[in-house]
Amino acid sequence: xxxxxxxxxxxxxxxxxxxxxxxxxxxxxxxxxxxxxxxxxxxxxxxxxxxxxxxxxxxxxxxxxxxxxxxxxxxxxxxxxxxxxxxxxxxxxxxxxxxxxxxxxxxxxxxxxxxxxxxxxxxxxxxxxxx
Numbered sequence: 001x002x003x004x005x006x007x008x009x010x011x012x013x014x015x016x017x018x019x020x021x022x023x024x025x026x027x028x029x030x031x032x033x034x035x036x037x038x039x040x041x042x043x044x045x046x047x048x049x050x051x052x053x054x055x056x057x058x059x060x061x062x063x064x065x066x067x068x069x070x071x072x073x074x075x076x077x078x079x080x081x082x083x084x085x086x087x088x089x090x091x092x093x094x095x096x097x098x099x100x101x102x103x104x105x106x107x108x109x110x111x112x113x114x115x116x117x118x119x120x121x122x123x124x125x126x127x128x129x130x131x
Contacts, residue, residue: 001031007041014041042066042127058112061093062125065110069097070129078106078131090115105130 003024007014014037024033042063073079078099085094092113097106110125 001028003028003031003033005033005035007035007037011038011041014038039070039130058091058114058121058123059125061088061091061112062110062123065093065095066108066125066127066129069095069106069108073106073129073131078103078129100128101130103131 005017005021007017021033021035024031083094083096085092087093094111094113096109096111098108099105100107106129108127108129112123112125113120114123115121
């Protein structure tokens with residue numbers, strides 16, 4: 001099941017929707033939840049949409065990678081964008097960056113691979129970052 005939430009308001013309005021996200025996650029644990037928000041609220045939402053407690057660390061790692069890109073690209077027209085990877089605490093984080101809008105934005109996909117009791121789990125997070 002896929003669920004799309006849209007809340008294009010201030011970050012405070014987005015924070016007030018977090019109980020609804022938790023309720024959706026409890027009732028539909030296997031659902032894929034996407035949330036469209038303004039850029040300022042993206043970090044809050046990516047943590048809330050993560051699939052259960054087990055995925056919180058993967059979501060946090062992805063959020064940190066998005067924030068790293070966002071801080072690097074502020075006012076630079078996305079200079080220095082490149083694919084890459086890193087590892088920390090048993091998690092492998094890989095990212096792919098694709099230029100869009102004549103170089104004024106980047107589609108960033110972050111893939112986090114983490115160990116589970118039955119092998120590895122891969123979680124994919126995507127954002128478009130405007131430079």
